Amino acid sequence: MNALDPIFISTLHWLAGLAPASVRPLVSMLLVIAGLMAVFGSCFALTTILERKTLGRMQNRFGPNRVGPFGLFQPLADGIKMLIKEDIVPFSADKTLHFLAPLALTVPVWLAFSVLPFGRNMSAIELDAGILFFFAIGSASELAVFMAGWSSQNKYSLVGAMRAIAQMISYEVPLVLASVPVLMAAASLSLPDIVQAQSGFALGWVPRWNVFTPWGLAGFALFMIAAAAESNRCPFDLPEGESELIAGFLTEYSGFKYALFFLGEYLGLFAVTGLAVTLFLGGWQAPARWLEWFPSWGWFAAKFSALIFLFIWARATLPRLRLDQLLNFAWKFLVPLALINLLAAAVWLKSGVWRFPAAAEIRWLLCAGLLAVPYVWLARNWNGVAPTQRHYNYAE
Amino acid sequence: MPNDIAFYLIAAFTVAFAVVAMTLRRLVHCALCAAAAFAGLAMLYLLLDAEFVGFAQLLVYVGAIAILIVFAVLLTRGDEVCPGHSQSSPSWMAGVAVAVLVLAGIAIAILLSPSLHRLAPSAAGAPVKKIGEELMTRYVLPLEMVGVLLTGALLGAVVIAMHEESEVKRPAGGPASRRAEPEEAMSLR
Numbered sequence: 001m002n003a004l005d006p007i008f009i010s011t012l013h014w015l016a017g018l019a020p021a022s023v024r025p026l027v028s029m030l031l032v033i034a035g036l037m038a039v040f041g042s043c044f045a046l047t048t049i050l051e052r053k054t055l056g057r058m059q060n061r062f063g064p065n066r067v068g069p070f071g072l073f074q075p076l077a078d079g080i081k082m083l084i085k086e087d088i089v090p091f092s093a094d095k096t097l098h099f100l101a102p103l104a105l106t107v108p109v110w111l112a113f114s115v116l117p118f119g120r121n122m123s124a125i126e127l128d129a130g131i132l133f134f135f136a137i138g139s140a141s142e143l144a145v146f147m148a149g150w151s152s153q154n155k156y157s158l159v160g161a162m163r164a165i166a167q168m169i170s171y172e173v174p175l176v177l178a179s180v181p182v183l184m185a186a187a188s189l190s191l192p193d194i195v196q197a198q199s200g201f202a203l204g205w206v207p208r209w210n211v212f213t214p215w216g217l218a219g220f221a222l223f224m225i226a227a228a229a230e231s232n233r234c235p236f237d238l239p240e241g242e243s244e245l246i247a248g249f250l251t252e253y254s255g256f257k258y259a260l261f262f263l264g265e266y267l268g269l270f271a272v273t274g275l276a277v278t279l280f281l282g283g284w285q286a287p288a289r290w291l292e293w294f295p296s297w298g299w300f301a302a303k304f305s306a307l308i309f310l311f312i313w314a315r316a317t318l319p320r321l322r323l324d325q326l327l328n329f330a331w332k333f334l335v336p337l338a339l340i341n342l343l344a345a346a347v348w349l350k351s352g353v354w355r356f357p358a359a360a361e362i363r364w365l366l367c368a369g370l371l372a373v374p375y376v377w378l379a380r381n382w383n384g385v386a387p388t389q390r391h392y393n394y395a396e
Numbered sequence: 397m398p399n400d401i402a403f404y405l406i407a408a409f410t411v412a413f414a415v416v417a418m419t420l421r422r423l424v425h426c427a428l429c430a431a432a433a434f435a436g437l438a439m440l441y442l443l444l445d446a447e448f449v450g451f452a453q454l455l456v457y458v459g460a461i462a463i464l465i466v467f468a469v470l471l472t473r474g475d476e477v478c479p480g481h482s483q484s485s486p487s488w489m490a491g492v493a494v495a496v497l498v499l500a501g502i503a504i505a506i507l508l509s510p511s512l513h514r515l516a517p518s519a520a521g522a523p524v525k526k527i528g529e530e531l532m533t534r535y536v537l538p539l540e541m542v543g544v545l546l547t548g549a550l551l552g553a554v555v556i557a558m559h560e561e562s563e564v565k566r567p568a569g570g571p572a573s574r575r576a577e578p579e580e581a582m583s584l585r
Contacts, residue, residue, distance in 0.1 A: 097425075139458060143458065
């Protein structure tokens with residue numbers, strides 16, 4: 001606990017205290033909303049430039065370096081460009097839906113931020129069923145994507161939207177299933193409670209984060225894969241595949257509406273990354289006791305940035321999947337593994353009472369084995385063809 | 397009473413979208429309006445402090461059922477409007493009769509049930525933990541039955557989909573792929 005830790009909360013109280021008492025709750029609510037939008041809005045701008053710089057670095061080129069020092073003002077230039085571009089609505093488009101779709105995507109995503117605990121006592125609303133709220137709000141984005149694709153009256157848009165919806169529905173299952181063990185361990189649906197359940201240190205130095213248990217590690221991997229697919233990130237970005245679908249459901253969008261989609265997609269990525277930090281990486285907890293002088297929101301930001309970097313890295317490294325591979329991967333690999341992970345988590349939680357010698361080691365090995373054996377079997381067989389029997393129809 | 401105002405606003409929103417969903421001509425518009433009406437119902441639940449039910453309503457109805465309807469409309473190409481075709485089906489009288497009967501049945505069931513005379517609980521809403529415990533102890537049998545029912549429906553859907561796939565694939569089998577023997581094809585059906 002230090003002076004920097006509650007700085008946002010005390011600033012909020014101070015600012016709200018300036019308002020007359022009758023409107024104080026409203027003012028503090030608005031201040032929280034403004035703060036969230038400012039932080040994650042600038043985070044969006046920063047991520048676009050950092051992503052392009054990192055991709056450039058990994059692909060052995062410079063990336064944007066013309067606007068401002070090191071090209072740092074590039075997002076500003078992009079924003080202005082997007083704002084003053086002509087907004088083209090296709091002649092045969094369904095005008096109302098075409099207008100509503102970007103809003104329907106962006107507004108729910110902003111709402112999702114309201115339940116994330118960004119630091120000690122730092123969540124905008126503390127809901128009893130916070131994680132359920134998160135997923136319920138997130139499910140609205142599928143309808144938005146459909147609205148965008150359908151209202152454009154363009155076959156590329158429609159195919160892109162159908163792909164996107166199929167992908168989002170399929171990957172929502174492993175996403176939710178991977179987070180269920182965490183709820184089991186914390187015995188709560190509230191996100192601050194989940195963070196609290198991961199406090200403390202095992203053996204005096206290993207933080208009790210969920211990622212340091214066998215089921216937590218597997219769940220984290222599953223969650224990150226599903227999160228990448230949910231937010232249409234690179235190995236799974238084929239709804240917008242520019243080479244085959246000329247950007248899918250975004251084909252007929254230009255100017256600021258396109259920018260809104262872009263914003264919504266990045267915000268969705270931020271929200272789900274924040275959830276990953278909360279569920280598996282101990283939220284705002286420090287990784288060691290002697291590091292607790294660093295404010296809690298700083299730890300959240302550090303973990304958050306590390307995970308965002310992971311997504312950028314994956315985008316630079318991995319090629320795009322094919323649609324049938326993508327859906328098979330979700331249903332035949334991720335979903336079974338997530339179900340097995342539930343079992344492993346149940347065994348782990350039930351075996352917490354074991355008191356015989358070497359119980360901790362046996363518990364670890366048992367749960368890890370429960371996950372590792374099906375993983376190897378599934379990884380070799382989910383596609384229906386074991387790697388040793390591969391044959392090439394056109395090359396032989 | 398801000399709660400009353402909120403109730404009337406949300407109720408008007410829900411009813412308006414439900415009515416619009418029935419009167420619009422394009423099926424996709426109808427489906428989207430129905431989704432908005434579902435969201436309005438979720439808001440009503442939230443107004444009653446039923447957090448869990450409200451979010452579940454949003455997750456299931458807006459996130460899954462609306463998407464299902466939209467997909468069905470897309471795949472069946474049912475969204476094309478035929479000019480000159482009457483919007484209501486010829487048997488709308490029967491529909492009205494069924495609707496009135498259902499409404500009367502539900503209304504009688506509610507009026508006869510003891511829940512009207514019960515006082516509202518003083519604590520705001522049931523905590524999620526309590527709901528979970530009740531589902532796992534007292535209502536575990538209905539819960540399992542619903543699970544079995546849904547699994548059955550899922551298996552049925554898979555069986556229907558598999559049939560189509562095997563019919564499509566068989567004639568197209570090239571020399572490299574394994575041809576299905578006649579007996580095997582019979583057993584597949």
